[in-house]
Amino acid sequence: MSMFCNQCEQAAKGTGCEVVGVCGKNPEVAALQDLLLYGLKGLAIYADKARELGAKDETIDLFMIEGLFSTVTNVDFDPVQLAGKLRKCYDSKKKAKALYESAYRGKNGGHAPQITAVQASWVIAGDLDGLVKQGLEHGIKSQHNDTDVLSAIEILIYGLKGMAAYADHAFILGKKDEEVFAFFHKALAATADSSKGLMDFVGLSMECGKMNITVMGMLNEGHVSQYGHPVPTKVPTGTRKNKGILVSGHDIRMIDELLKQTEGKGIDIYTHSEMLPAHAYPGLKQKYPHLYGNFGGAWQDQHKEFPNFPGAIIFNTNCIQRPADSYKDRIFSWGQVGWPGVKHITGWNFNEVIKKALECPDLPDAPGQEIMTGFGHNAVLAVADKVIAGVKAGAIKHFFLIGGCDGAKPGRNYYTELAEQVPNDCVILTLACGKYRFNKLEFGDIGGIPRLLDIGQCNDAFSAVQIALALAGAFNCGVNDLPLSFILSWYEQKAVVILLSLLHLGIKNIKIGPSLPAFITPNVLNFLVENFNLGPITTPEADLKAALAA
Ligand code: SF4
Numbered sequence: 105m106s107m108f109c110n111q112c113e114q115a116a117k118g119t120g121c122e123v124v125g126v127c128g129k130n131p132e133v134a135a136l137q138d139l140l141l142y143g144l145k146g147l148a149i150y151a152d153k154a155r156e157l158g159a160k161d162e163t164i165d166l167f168m169i170e171g172l173f174s175t176v177t178n179v180d181f182d183p184v185q186l187a188g189k190l191r192k193c194y195d196s197k198k199k200a201k202a203l204y205e206s207a208y209r210g211k212n213g214g215h216a217p218q219i220t221a222v223q224a225s226w227v228i229a230g231d232l233d234g235l236v237k238q239g240l241e242h243g244i245k246s247q248h249n250d251t252d253v254l255s256a257i258e259i260l261i262y263g264l265k266g267m268a269a270y271a272d273h274a275f276i277l278g279k280k281d282e283e284v285f286a287f288f289h290k291a292l293a294a295t296a297d298s299s300k301g302l303m304d305f306v307g308l309s310m311e312c313g314k315m316n317i318t319v320m321g322m323l324n325e326g327h328v329s330q331y332g333h334p335v336p337t338k339v340p341t342g343t344r345k346n347k348g349i350l351v352s353g354h355d356i357r358m359i360d361e362l363l364k365q366t367e368g369k370g371i372d373i374y375t376h377s378e379m380l381p382a383h384a385y386p387g388l389k390q391k392y393p394h395l396y397g398n399f400g401g402a403w404q405d406q407h408k409e410f411p412n413f414p415g416a417i418i419f420n421t422n423c424i425q426r427p428a429d430s431y432k433d434r435i436f437s438w439g440q441v442g443w444p445g446v447k448h449i450t451g452w453n454f455n456e457v458i459k460k461a462l463e464c465p466d467l468p469d470a471p472g473q474e475i476m477t478g479f480g481h482n483a484v485l486a487v488a489d490k491v492i493a494g495v496k497a498g499a500i501k502h503f504f505l506i507g508g509c510d511g512a513k514p515g516r517n518y519y520t521e522l523a524e525q526v527p528n529d530c531v532i533l534t535l536a537c538g539k540y541r542f543n544k545l546e547f548g549d550i551g552g553i554p555r556l557l558d559i560g561q562c563n564d565a566f567s568a569v570q571i572a573l574a575l576a577g578a579f580n581c582g583v584n585d586l587p588l589s590f591i592l593s594w595y596e597q598k599a600v601v602i603l604l605s606l607l608h609l610g611i612k613n614i615k616i617g618p619s620l621p622a623f624i625t626p627n628v629l630n631f632l633v634e635n636f637n638l639g640p641i642t643t644p645e646a647d648l649k650a651a652l653a654a
């Protein structure tokens with residue numbers, strides 16, 4: 105069985121995974137994910153048409169988000185779980201079709217015009233083998249013959265997948281937006297419309313970037329309204345003698361629920377990778393003394409590090425990897441995450457995880473260094489006067505936003521070297537799991553302002569944008585005129601949508617690495633270079649020199 109997937113930075117040989125995914129996705133799972141995307145297109149076509157007629161259904165809107173999120177890199181590797189989602193997709197498509205037809209009847213009378221797109225008439229196969237067979241016919245390459253148009257379609261689809269992840273988090277926090285729901289359907293339906301061309305998809309991709317700012321704003325509001333604005337917080341990276349649960353992923357509400365359910369049980373909760381910023385929310389850190397510390401580095405080190413965490417482990421979002429035998433019996437998944445053989449927790453009852461943690465040995469007393477997080481826009485803007493005065497006095501020469509995803513490639517040492525070489529009169533803003541390349545290094549401060557400011561998760565990119573806009577406002581200039589350089593690292597599709605948001609805001613001269621996406625053709629890259637001067641990273645020395653000269 106073969107596959108083709110090129111959606112992430114690990115795409116084999118820089119072109120695409122064809123035998124098995126570098127991430128661990130096998131051809132069976134790849135086919136099921138391709139079929140899910142195909143089914144979601146059918147669903148999108150009907151949901152979009154129904155909305156045009158004024159009819160909608162939130163269960164359909166929510167499934168669109170969950171379905172897309174499931175196909176993000178390192179989320180759902182479980183064929184059985186994916187088959188369940190495919191059945192739900194098929195039912196939701198039927199529901200959307202009925203919604204469209206009844207809305208048409210209600211408005212115009214008579215039968216609704218038949219939808220001719222093939223995705224709309226997909227009929228689900230009866231068993232797993234049949235589903236895989238169907239999926240094999242709907243790989244990404246089958247979506248367009250013209251490679252440039254396909255490239256633009258892929259940018260849009262991956263942007264939608266990334267936005268779906270953020271929309272899912274926002275929804276879990278009770279935040280939703282009608283315009284966003286409508287856009288998911290409209291944009292995905294467009295990818296099944298053969299009358300659409302290259303510039304349609306470029307336009308929709310920019311719109312996706314814009315829409316994602318709304319989504320990230322909602323997400324920020326969801327976090328802040330429930331847990332308060334993040335405050336700068338020192339987080340221990342060692343362990344203490346007690347039972348422990350390690351939480352990996354991005355979902356703050358999930359860790360809140362787990363913290364509630366573990367109160368007084370003799371269990372400490374540790375954050376892993378993108379959960380680090382959870383420590384900075386007053387609504388968590390002040391309430392739960394057993395939210396103890398941050399364990400390990402970024403996602404790609406889990407094989408090396410999880411064997412040393414003797415407690416239970418749970419993934420609430422990406423990035424899960426094939427669990428090693430040494431910890432397979434104490435790892436759990438939640439939300440859209442899945443790995444065959446890993447116990448999946450549905451809903452909000454974490455008793456099984458708690459039980460496992462209590463059965464596991466204690467963590468050792470092993471103190472480590474402390475790291476800082478919690479420099480969201482509220483915290484940074486609270487010292488804006490000091491920052492502005494520092495810039496005006498020449499004490500702060502430049503800001504570097506060095507952030508994004510981490511990953512396994514050796515070329516990612518670039519980001520460590522870059523951060524180390526940033527001159528002492530410059531401030532580094534960072535976010536997402538790429539920070540683990542340098543967040544245990546000592547950067548000192550400039551007049552009391554730390555030189556390394558961790559804004560939070562990739563989910564907090566909204567905060568980074570707010571900081572940039574506030575600085576531009578304070579200096580009465582555009583973001584592109586600020587002494588601010590964006591040097592980003594990408595891995596999965598959430599990074600794609602953040603990049604689209606930055607491009608929508610008109611931010612130029614962004615550098616991305618460690619390599620350019622395999623799904624961007626030379627012509628599409630030229631477009632991005634001409635319009636945004638987007639470029640690949642080169643060497644830390646050359647990129648620093650260019651940034652400081654600008
Ligand atoms: Fe390969 Fe990335 Fe696709 Fe996984 S998600 S199969 S690593 S391109």
Ligand code: SF3
Pocket residue numbers: 178354377378403422423508509510536537538561562563595596598599
């Ligand atoms: Fe990291 Fe997976 Fe992208 Fe949230 S946890 S940034 S890679």
